[in-house]
Amino acid sequence: MAMGVNTLAYYFKETARYLVRNSWLSLAAIGTITVSLLILGVSILLVTNTNKIALDLEQKLEIRVFLKQNLSLSQVEQLEKRINFVSGVARVSFVSKEKALADLRKGLGERKDILAGMKKNPLPDAFQVKMERSEQIAGAAAQISSLPGVEQVLYGQDTVEKLLLVTRWVRIAGIIIIGALILAALFLISSIIRLSVFARRQEISIMKVLGATNWFIRTPFLLEGVTLGFLGSFVAVVILYFSYWSFVQQISTFVPFIPLVADQRLLFNLFGGLVGLGLVIGIAGSFFSVRKYLKV
Amino acid sequence: MVHFYHVSKVYQNGVKALKDVTMHISKGDFLFLVGPSGAGKTTLTKLLLREELPTKGQVIFCGKNVARLKPQEIPLLRRKIGVVFQDFRLLPKKTVYENVAFALEVIGGSGQIIKKRVPEALELVGLADKQKMFPSQLSGGEQQRAGIARAIVNRPLLLITDEPTGNLDPKTSWELIYLLQEINRLGTTIIMATHAWDIVNTLKKRVVALSGGQMVRDEKRGVYGYGG
Incomplete structure (x- = not known):
């Protein structure tokens, strides 16, 4: 109608x-x-x-893997490979202790004099590990911490x-x-x-x-x-x-x-x-x- | 135009309202349907309007089996049949004009048609001067005229009136009958269920008598009575 x-x-x-x-x-x-x-x-x-x-x-979040002192280059490469195999890992980048120190200096800015008295770089070599999803961080961190050559693993678990x-x-x-x-x-x-x-x-x-x-x-x-x-x-x-x-x-x-x-x-x-x-x-x-x- | 073939109706509560009724109504007929209360007069009209379905037999209107109509065809059937009620059933919050126009509004009639036909219908029933009044301001006879105007404004082929004079005094009843006769002369077939024996006897029209759901009499120029 x-x-x-x-x-x-x-x-x-x-x-x-x-x-x-x-x-x-x-x-x-x-x-x-x-x-x-x-x-x-x-x-x-x-x-x-x-x-x-x-x-x-999450995008800012990453796992920081601090390495034991005195690892050989091949041991470091070996460890990087193994971290890459952990499921959910998106990207692994190496931060040498020299770079870490430089970053620290930059971060301190005008107060970088504090570091002047140091004869030896106290910082360890480290890996920065990015994950695909934030839920995977805790599991991956546990796995990585059990790998040989790893001294300590840190991440912003609580907040996430x-x-x-x-x-x-x-x-x-x-x-x-x-x-x-x-x-x-x-x-x-x-x-x-x-x-x-x-x-x-x-x-x-x-x-x-x-x-x-x-x-x-x-x-x-x-x-x-x-x-x-x-x-x-x-x-x-x-x-x-x-x-x-x-x-x-x-x-x-x-x-x-x-x-x-x-x-x-x-x-x-x-x-x-x-x-x-x-x-x-x-x-x-x-x-x-x-x-x-x-x-x- | 209307054919009942061996129609029986048993309601769900077991009441046998109609038993094997066969009758035919031609175009232009004026038919009195008489019989005591509960004889089946109302059931007959309900079957025609397809408010009820026959338990047995067939009801044919304009060549179509009413029981076999599709749901969307039922409104079209009802538009060909005008109904006048004993208790008028006008809408109290609408004026006479609006009540009559309502019949055209609900079937999607255009404003032009409404403006043309409503005054015509009111003129025919003699209510042209009271179209702006509300039903409560009218006498019983006037209310029934408004009811008739509403029933015929859509120009139905068949007009069913269920005891239209039941609530009216004798003089008003007669005026109403003259009006119905006039409408009948204009070509509308009329079925009038009634107890008004004096009207039936005076007019000597066709009389169909029902009693206990059975058709006991069908006379061309009959008088009131349903004794058989």
Whole structure:
């Protein structure tokens, strides 16, 4: 059936009428959707940011392998080969004690005089080992430390593990809370639609006798759900947008070394996704009620 | 136009509403359906509108077996049949005009058609001057006229009226019958289920009598009664 302008006008009129009639319940549904999508958005931002910080740290992270003194050149080469064989190792580079000392001098800057009294270079030769993934660091470090010729192995284990743990917990807690809230939103929307169907039962029975198609009868109810979903997610996105930007600005002013996600496109996708999810919740909630309570 | 072939209807609760009813209605007929309450008059109209399916037999409307219609064809069937209820069933929050226009709106009628046909229908039933009133501001007879206007505004082939005078006083009832006769003269087939024996006896139209779900009488120019 071709949809006339008249039919469209009818749909919008009906939808608006019943949203207003059930205004308190409608507000409750919008609020629930807003809160659930807000929490979803916050946890997604939290996870992406912790991931970004972890990634940033990981790139800086490396295993430092200090060698025993007095190894022969062939022993050093042998050890480099064996480290290269450890699974997950991305790159191994040799740092001679001379270079280490030079680096130290450079690092000390104007206070390099401290080193002036030294007759002998106290620093050991070392390898810098980069891993493909940060989870592999602990295992690889243990393996390397058992290789012959290795004096000591150091890496920033604690920091990485803590970050990964945070990311994991945020993810799990987020999924549980969001799941519960989305269920609540679905339930509220389907209750609203059920009330709407009930309030209009006389009209619906007359419409059926008059020969209205099933879709004609259903559409205002579906639109009602979609509108609730849209309003709820829109409010969530607006709140999220402004509060996240002010947060990013605060952080970049006061703690500039923390790298936050500020990629416009990524955020745009996130906000678009949230609105999309709101619409899906709206449609799903109303479709459920329309199927169950609207025997057409 | 309408054919019932050996139609029986047993409801899920075991009530046998119709037993082996066979009858034919031609285009342009004006038919009184008489019988005590529970005789099966309402079931007959429900089968025609496909609100119920026959347990046995066939209901044919305009050459189509009503039971075999696809779900999307059911609304199209109902658009060819106008229904007038004993209790009017007007929407209380819409004006008379809006109630009649509603019948066209719900089938996707354009604004042009609505602007043309609604005043025509209201003129025909004599409510042109009350179109802006709400149902609660009308008398029973006027409400029933609005109900008729709503039923005929889509120009149905068949008009089913279920005890249209059941809630009206005798004078108003007669005015309504004259209106239905007028609509019938304009070409619409009419089935009127009724208990109003004086109307049936005076008009001497075709009478089909049901009793206990069975058709006990079908007379060309009948009088009221269902004794057999």
